[in-house]
Amino acid sequence: MTSPAATAAALADVPRAAGRHADETAFPPRERYHDLVEAYRTDGFEMLADLCAVDFLTHPGRDLPPGVTKERFEVVVNLLSLSQRRRVRVRVQVPELDPAVASVVDLYPGADAMEREAYDLMGVRFAGHPDLTRILMPEDWEGHPLRKDFGVGRVPVQFKEAPGPR
Amino acid sequence: MTDHLTRHGGGVRQASRIGSAETSEGAQELATRRATAPDELRREVGAVLRIPEGGVVDAGDIDVERSDDETMIINMGPQHPSTHGVLRLMLELDGETVLRTKPVIGYLHTGMEKTGEELTYVQGCTNVTRMDYLSPLNNELVFSLATEALLEVELPPRAVWIRMLMSELQRVSSHLMWMATNGMDLGSTSMMIYGFREREMVLAFFEKTTGLRMNHNYIRPGGVAADLPDGWEDDVEVICETVLRRTYEYDELLTGQPIFRERTEGVGSITAEEALALSATGPILRSTGVPWDLRRTMPYLAYDQLDFDVVVGTYGDNFDRYAIRLNEIRESIKLIRQIVDRMPPGDYRVQDRKVTPPPRARIDESMEALIHHFKVFTEGFRVPEGEVYVAIESPRGELGCYLVSDGTSKPYRMHIRGPSFVNLQVAPVMLRGALIADAVAVISSVDPVMGEVDR
Numbered sequence: 001m002t003s004p005a006a007t008a009a010a011l012a013d014v015p016r017a018a019g020r021h022a023d024e025t026a027f028p029p030r031e032r033y034h035d036l037v038e039a040y041r042t043d044g045f046e047m048l049a050d051l052c053a054v055d056f057l058t059h060p061g062r063d064l065p066p067g068v069t070k071e072r073f074e075v076v077v078n079l080l081s082l083s084q085r086r087r088v089r090v091r092v093q094v095p096e097l098d099p100a101v102a103s104v105v106d107l108y109p110g111a112d113a114m115e116r117e118a119y120d121l122m123g124v125r126f127a128g129h130p131d132l133t134r135i136l137m138p139e140d141w142e143g144h145p146l147r148k149d150f151g152v153g154r155v156p157v158q159f160k161e162a163p164g165p166r
Numbered sequence: 167m168t169d170h171l172t173r174h175g176g177g178v179r180q181a182s183r184i185g186s187a188e189t190s191e192g193a194q195e196l197a198t199r200r201a202t203a204p205d206e207l208r209r210e211v212g213a214v215l216r217i218p219e220g221g222v223v224d225a226g227d228i229d230v231e232r233s234d235d236e237t238m239i240i241n242m243g244p245q246h247p248s249t250h251g252v253l254r255l256m257l258e259l260d261g262e263t264v265l266r267t268k269p270v271i272g273y274l275h276t277g278m279e280k281t282g283e284e285l286t287y288v289q290g291c292t293n294v295t296r297m298d299y300l301s302p303l304n305n306e307l308v309f310s311l312a313t314e315a316l317l318e319v320e321l322p323p324r325a326v327w328i329r330m331l332m333s334e335l336q337r338v339s340s341h342l343m344w345m346a347t348n349g350m351d352l353g354s355t356s357m358m359i360y361g362f363r364e365r366e367m368v369l370a371f372f373e374k375t376t377g378l379r380m381n382h383n384y385i386r387p388g389g390v391a392a393d394l395p396d397g398w399e400d401d402v403e404v405i406c407e408t409v410l411r412r413t414y415e416y417d418e419l420l421t422g423q424p425i426f427r428e429r430t431e432g433v434g435s436i437t438a439e440e441a442l443a444l445s446a447t448g449p450i451l452r453s454t455g456v457p458w459d460l461r462r463t464m465p466y467l468a469y470d471q472l473d474f475d476v477v478v479g480t481y482g483d484n485f486d487r488y489a490i491r492l493n494e495i496r497e498s499i500k501l502i503r504q505i506v507d508r509m510p511p512g513d514y515r516v517q518d519r520k521v522t523p524p525p526r527a528r529i530d531e532s533m534e535a536l537i538h539h540f541k542v543f544t545e546g547f548r549v550p551e552g553e554v555y556v557a558i559e560s561p562r563g564e565l566g567c568y569l570v571s572d573g574t575s576k577p578y579r580m581h582i583r584g585p586s587f588v589n590l591q592v593a594p595v596m597l598r599g600a601l602i603a604d605a606v607a608v609i610s611s612v613d614p615v616m617g618e619v620d621r
């Protein structure tokens with residue numbers, strides 16, 4: 001697949017792999033993530049279809065192309081080009097000690113709720129997001145439930161007294 | 167907590183918070199103007215300004231200086247009957263005009279993505295099917311397709327076509343449900359009864375085929391759970407014939423009716439640029455004139471072998487979205503009839519004992535079959551390491567599944583891209599400058615299913 005000008009420049013020496021389903025995947029370093037997404041947008045990827053985060057705490061041995069440093073978190077962005085009818089995936093490694101990455105809300109306003117969800121459930125911060133608050137969990141919730149070190153445990157639910165025997 | 171209070175300031179609100187402290191969502195809520203940073207206020211007021219190209223609203227037109235005394239922030243939901251579940255909207259009003267809107271969600275969050283990591287791939291469908299409860303088969307389909315992509319199994323043609331049949335029937339039932347609730351939101355209670363009546367026919371067929379009216383766990387990795395029941399062609403033809411005939415009755419009831427048109431035309435309009443920038447898909451994107459339907463543009467299953475039209479609108483208003491959904495019912499019926507004509511014979515699931523359990527009869531005579539049966543239902547099958555993103559066109563838009571496997575029998579990470587969750591972001595844009603009376607109609611037109619929004 002040939003990459004148009006802007007993407008080609010931004011993709012220079014960014015490790016890439018062809019995923020399954022022929023989705024092209026790029027693994028930019030954290031500093032170049034925003035520029036790369038911007039280049040994709042310039043080159044006709046009109047829509048950010050999906051954004052989510054993955055915690056690789058208990059699966060460190062995953063397969064990554066050479067040149068990519070493995071970190072605990074990964075932010076996965078699926079971009080969609082309606083004009084070219086194809087998708088690309090961008091996977092950014094985000095370290096555990098400073099789980100932050102640039103926000104792409106300025107490029108794709110639709111990333112707003114998705115980045116809030118990733119922050120809420122995975123604790124990855126998005127620098128430059130205008131309103132980075134919890135979205136699904138209650139405001140006073142402690143921790144980020146989709147992290148692998150967050151237990152699946154149950155929260156005790158109080159029921160009204162069960163009816164006694166008749 | 168002190169931080170919230172300073173942020174939200176405002177005497178009236180502070181007083182009202184005392185009673186509701188336990189249910190407060192803090193910074194997730196819509197704050198008063200005094201307590202909102204100018205940048206954020208500008209973004210919220212002209213929700214469209216978020217779009218980088220701007221242009222739609224001139225920054226100078228926006229009256230950021232308006233004082234809190236002139237406006238009022240009200241809550242709509244989470245228990246409002248017209249918000250389709252537990253959606254809560256916070257609206258800033260000037261008289262009857264909506265100035266700012268913020269959806270506050272999460273009241274139905276049950277951690278289904280986390281639960282999905284604890285269930286095997288065999289059990290996974292029982293979990294995802296409960297997300298979008300109005301089109302459960304689509305959820306099962308996208309999860310199964312993602313699992314099969316990682317497994318690299320090839321399905322027998324009959325399984326593919328049964329899946330298509332069921333997912334088109336699901337689209338019919340989901341759109342009928344939408345017609346019903348939309349009718350009720352606009353005051354047409356007859357439409358509500360009619361929509362439910364027709365939907366019941368489809369659900370009865372689902373019950374006959376899958377055993378359940380909803381949450382079927384019918385489409386599974388490797389195929390479908392059971393073959394179609396005897397005489398299914400006749401059942402499906404009755405559904406097609408009845409529903410198609412009745413869509414013309416809906417036309418008479420609603421489409422040409424002046425009151426209905428007044429309430430929908432030009433209300434909640436959105437441009438193609440806005441819809442694309444906000445990642446809206448499905449009928450919302452098509453109502454703006456973008457012919458984007460994954461069944462056509464990125465075909466999955468065997469949709470490339472079928473003949474159907476992608477229905478698009480022009481103005482991106484509520485009426486266009488109504489017309490699109492009504493006509494998509496007709497297109498789906500067209501598709502269903504083609505599928506019935508061309509349904510191939512053969513297996514309804516892949517005959518790979520590592521993925522699908524053996525038939526019940528084999529278990530009594532073959533030790534190996536017993537072992538396979540036991541393994542599939544206790545440990546589940548192992549899925550090769552990798553990651554995949556699969557998207558299908560659900561009645562609400564692009565339904566995606568991002569699946570990461572670490573080589574075990576449980577997904578390492580299962581993320582569902584719910585179209586309702588993403589589409590809900592267009593509500594503030596559609597509602598900007600609208601009347602409070604239209605808010606209900608606009609929400610209905612977005613068609614959010616809260617089970618999928620909150621997951």
